[in-house]
Amino acid sequence: MAKQGSRNLWQGVLCEWADVLDVTDASTVVTLGEGGTPLIESRVLSQVTDARVLVKFEGLNPTGSFKDRGMTVAVSRAVERGAKAIACASTGNTSASAAAYAAAAGIQAIVLVPEGRISMGKLAQSVVHGARIVQVRGNFDDCLEISKELAEQYPVHLVNSVNDDRIEGQKTAALEIVDVLGDAPDIHCIPVGNAGNITSYWRGYSLAETTGAATKRPRMLGFQAAGAAPIVRGERVLEPDTVATAIRIGNPASWQQALDARDESGGHIGAIDDREILKAQKLLASSTGVFVEPASAISVAGLLERHAAGEIPAGSTIALTVTGHGLKDAQWGLKLEDGSDAVPESADADTAQVAQLLGLA
Template sequence: MQLHCIDCDSRYSISDFKYACSCGGLLEIEQDFKFLDSEYLKRKFEQRLSDRMTPYASGVWRYKELIFPELEDRFLITKNEGNTGLYDIERVNQYVGIKKIWLKSQSENPSGSFKDNGMVVAVSHGKSLGLDKFTCTSTGNTSSSLAMYSSLTNSQSYVFVPDKNISLNKVLQTISYGAKVIAFEGTYDQGIDFLEKYSGELGLYICNSINPFRIEGQKSIIYEIAQYLRWELPDWIVVPGGALSNVSALGKGLGDLYELGFINRLPRVAVVQAEGASPFHQMISKNKNELQPELQPKTVASALNIGNPPSWKKARNTLNATNGITVSVTDDEILNAKAVIDQSGIGCEPASASTVAGLKKLCESGQIHRDETAVCILTGNLLKDTEVLRQYHLECTENSLFANPLIKSKLNIESIKHL
């Protein structure tokens, strides 16, 4: 394993760990898979599905040979992350209008979001370096995941959150896990800049997506989808686009599986952003070479409320490798898709629902054919943002197409009969 700069092609030993290249470019983990036997690994991954009492019961460490083979087992942290459901729901199929759609419900992770897949690897790496002070800037899900794993390992986490346009539920979850939470005036992007400048001086190990070990852990999401589907992936993988770490990770995981011969073709990747926070979509749709940050991003989907996503170059590489596309959706489209997902018995936070909303929009525009198949990644739990639920169902407007308001009734048999 070594660190590879995606900009200047420089390489570094992982023992000389850093978050960015000397040229300023993002680093990624580079592994040599040429001595790995894919058929042997398939059998091993299958055997580990029956494991219950070791770290390999994890839906991340099940794939340790592809994620962090050099990490000693004594540093493997786990809370049985991964192992999340893959659901085929007819109601969602009909809403989108596509042949087959699966929902990968990352909300079933222990802290309630996909961040656990990457965070468990980042914190394990930090502990292997002898560190016990971890940090991140977050709009919510990253912070709660980091706080959970830090407390699990008797370490301290320092979390920086913008003081506006974030979910209080996620902040309360983070506080409850014991993190020191610093609410600052400014945006997510400014928080990232601060940590890049001062984390070393403060003695803090960064666990945001600029950390390449986060990306390695998040690759496991695509490994798990592929294994559940017997190594036959659908035509499309649809992903929400906030910081774009998930797009980067899933793209890297797809490349691994293809290189190793686990799959014989690459599915296409569709990245969905909210219209109020869509700098990546704007760049791609206008065929620009550089991302123009949105200084005041604003969307009801707080996890997508990022105007300068740090992983945009890696995400662009994913689109190039998979002939991928982007789309943006309105807040109303997100909330109505969310209501359909919630009422199908799965449930998700607003950012998650952007995938179903985006897939529906791409099908209606003809960019995705209705005879194709897709997996939509649902990134966070239904209860991550209860204020959105209250507004949609209890203060329902004409745009709340699937609102399910409270029914006020007298408690007698005749009143109840007529409901």
């Protein structure tokens, strides 16, 4: 048994990575203990791809998604600058994170979401944390444009990933992977929605190489849902449509940065259809014990698609980011592969009957 008081409590991104986040004594740190998420080896994915596949489970951040890494920095900076309110556009995860960190900071969160296009789990988080929520009759891109105009014209601080503080905080996930592995992986698979996360990982890996913490940078493999794939198509998608609500974005704010990460790494950005996304969600949950929302499962589906295309060298070390917990969009976990509802079997309160039903008798 460890000696009492001998284990240090994780202090959150701004404290743990203060040396790369420009934290000063005057900084106002608003943290919920984000970061430090596990890197889990997937036995089945490793066997299927003949590689070493490790899953960075960002759903174990405080509000259930990777957004918390950037939000702690963005909200801390907002408070430091005297802001009394923050604003964001969101498909769900950003609003949940912004609402929680605003509550912790004692300031108001204003969140704009597309009407009828946000999961109840994510909306509930914004509600319970006390955010002022406006459902906009439009899509995410409309919400983001309005949020930017609000920040320009009124005393509110924008905390979407167009704010570089968000990218700075999110780069720490790449640094954690390097810290655990002792080097960068050969390949990194990641969902692409607004494209802030692929941008931040590339920044983190580039920093690790520059400082000598890593000897290389990985090939970045990003994946968009087929119904919301503007980067793949090379044009804005006016009505993005996919079960992967967190990446249902038609005009990514970090579009060019995503292309830079792809091109500089010799990587790839591809499109995956919803059926493959949902199959991958169930595969990861049933084989690795990691339950993620559909937008996260696209990393798994994308890896399998690239392997089938012969693009994954045997023996590679692959990091795979899953960005949000499955409880964020739990309805899809209740569906079978054919799309029907999962219905548990029933029995009387009788041991013999239960044993017979289970095939034990």
